[in-house]
Amino acid sequence: MTTTRQSVRRGFVATPHGDIEYREAGEGTPLLMMHATPASSASFEPHFPLIPGRRVIAMTTLGYGESSRPPEPYRSVEQYAQSVAWFLDGLGLDRVDLFGTHTGGVIAVGVAAAFSDRVGLLVLDEVGNYANAAGLELHSNIHRYYEERPDGSHLVEIWRRMGGDRPGADFNRVTQRLIDNLRVNSVTGCEEAYGHMGWEGAGPYAICRFDTEENARRITAPTLLVYGESSKLRPIGEELERRIPRSRLVLLPSEGMFTIDQGPELWGAAVREFLSEPGV
DSSP states (O other): OEEETTTEEEEEETTTEEEEEEOOOOOOSEEEEOOOOOGGGGGGGGGGGTTTTEEEEEEEESSSTTEEEOSSSOOHHHHHHHHHHHHHHHTOOSOOOEEEEEEHHHHHHHHHHHHHHEEEEEEESOOOOOOOOHOOOHHHHHHOOOOOOOTTTHHHHHHHHHTTTSSSSOOOHHHHHHHHHHHHHOTTHHHHHHHHHHOOOOHHHHTSOOHHHHTTTOOSSSEEEEEEOOOTTTTHHHHHHSSSEEEEEEEOOSSOOOGGOOHHHHHHHHHHHHOOOOOO
């Protein structure tokens, strides 16, 4: 394990299906963070200081970032949930508080449903329910393999997709997103499972076959649901609040779906308050 100048420690946990990359900072009750697609644990590193007094751990989902690809392409959220349990075993953690955003949020639902004894508090950020025809079509359009070209023009396409040409873009963040995207820009060994989406589509493939709303009924952990006021997923958040027995919904100002980058301090305040006093 290595330590950066920001006191962020980085390491790998060996599991039956490969090594899982992670980053962590701080001490205290562990909070495990799970990322969106096609990001990695690196996406959370700038936000670690928002949760002081905690051991904040961000894991990179198998198949993404520098985590290993599983021996066979995963096809279910349950497989990803099992890999999270193995990760916790490797760190010697019996129980954690859990945060997941987007794809990572759906996997977090799977973890909380299947391994309820291992989740203390749960925070779900902009979690959708994509187990329907519209969800399949959406993710099939969003995620795809960019065929490599000798002139490198595919790299420019991915750079633009990651927001590199937007006014005021944070090039450090965009570069990290580009790196994360390139790591999954391949169809080798997965084309039968994920088709044109390639390895980037592994998580999306699984969440489109997992009914978030039905599985939410199995969650026993106190749960905070974080959505943007103008998010198209807000109705899902409202439905999850009805289905998860001990849950509450918080709406944050947003431009479309809420992301931590839109309002890091607002997000941090909401999550810190919940972690200290769930109120449900």
